[in-house]
Amino acid sequence: MKVRTRFAPSPTGMMHVGNLRSAIFEYLVAKNNNGDFILRIEDTDQSRKVEGAVEFIYDTITKCGLIPDEGPINGGNYGPYFQSERLYSYKNYAEKLVEMGKAYYCFCDEERLDKLRKEAEDRKVAFMYDGYCKNLTKEQIKEKLDNNEPYVIRQAMPKEGTSSYIDLVYGEIKVENRYLEDQILLKSDGFPTYNFANVIDDHLMEITHVIRGNEYLSSTPKYNLLYDAFGWERPTYVHLPLVLDFDGKKLSKRNNAASFMDLYKEGYLPEAIVNYLALLGWSSEDGKEIFSLEELTKNFSPKRINKAPAIYDVKKLNWVNSHYMKKLSEEEFCNLTIPHVRKKYNVEGKDEWLRELVLLFKNSLSYGSDILNNVEMFFSDELNPSEECLEFLKQEEVPKIINTFKDEINNIEVWSVESISKAIENTKNITNTNGKLLYMPLRIKISGIMHGPELANTIHLIGKEETLKRLQK
């Protein structure tokens, strides 16, 4: 049987890295087995629907290389891929379940349920529907139905025994049936609940591996009971450990730093994000950490997924991303960084200069907008040298070095990196200094920092006039 996995987000807007990671693992399991990766939109809650969210989701996973074999945008043989367009089938299946005695009509209204909930709260126990309507007679049901009384359909859970299943990551999970609630399958508006639609769709779409966050670990037996009732084969389950933020809290959509699009806009590379995310909860056998999507596909195995939750650490992301940044062509690098500079500074008509500027940092940036953390000295002469810098300038040779260099700069006729290098060389010979003692004072006076880009290039970009001005100060 062909392996098929699906990414089934609800169209509510943002997509944080936790969602993305699920999609990555789903994609990897499918492709590792030469299978298909499907995108399905879970939009049964019409009130939460967000305009444009589907395009947004598609755009995100596509940027990451997770091209769905089937989905709402590109179609497929198992459509429609919007749950809201599959309504006809859910109701039929729910009614079939009622006929089989595995589900029942429930007419309880909000008032009664609230009362039960309150009682449960007072007794400090978990609220569970009491199965009141399960005992309705056929006549009572017919009468209520004929009266058009609103109803839901609930799953009839067994009250005794234990349900268990094998999860590829967590092993055997056992839950006693008495803890399973008679959950609602079909809502009174005729829409299915997520839990129900999920099972029906996964079956109809012939999904073989259900890969999702481990928040479903304990409710999976309910899903299995549904598969069993219909006589369908259960899928293989792969529950993923959660991704937490640095405080150990669950990633939320509020956490902007953890949103894929925000990272993308900051100039992180999709392939680097994918690479990093794959490493969150999974490791390769040989300890390798840099993987293209193809290599990941080849090496991936759900058996090597970790059980413990992983913390999303932007520092490691930065490292992975910088790795990919170094492999960029000059053209790509410029495209990634220059827009950030343009956005912050007025650099109208200085295209060549800009190019030279950003390329100075070709091998030292973590992400695109990281360029802004490095170029301030080229736009402002308000340098704030650190204590360490000022200390360095106190050495007795410093005034002479600076004055000599100032003269050398003054004498330059053709302003180029070469002529500036020559000026440094001359200063070295005249003052009889070299190394740090020669470079640092110049660097500090001109850029205000001790760790920066190549000095001659820096001076070239800053310009003769400005350089002299800074040396004067």
Next chain:
RNA sequence: GGCCUGUUGGUGAAGUGGUUAAACACACCGCCCUUUCACGGCGGCAUACAUGGGUUCAAAUCCCGUACAGGUCACCA
């Protein structure tokens, strides 16, 4: 609160009863390279197997308890 799951250094992790008196990577620090800086190379750091009991000749690895953390208990998905 019930149920489910987890707990190896700051972070990601290797490890599934015995050359692991615990790899590797990020971060951090130092050295080398670079006449400077960065890149790169090398090295170091780190009270790391939550805790208490067992089982065993032998436990991070198996079992039980405890603690802590997360998840879940909707006509949300």
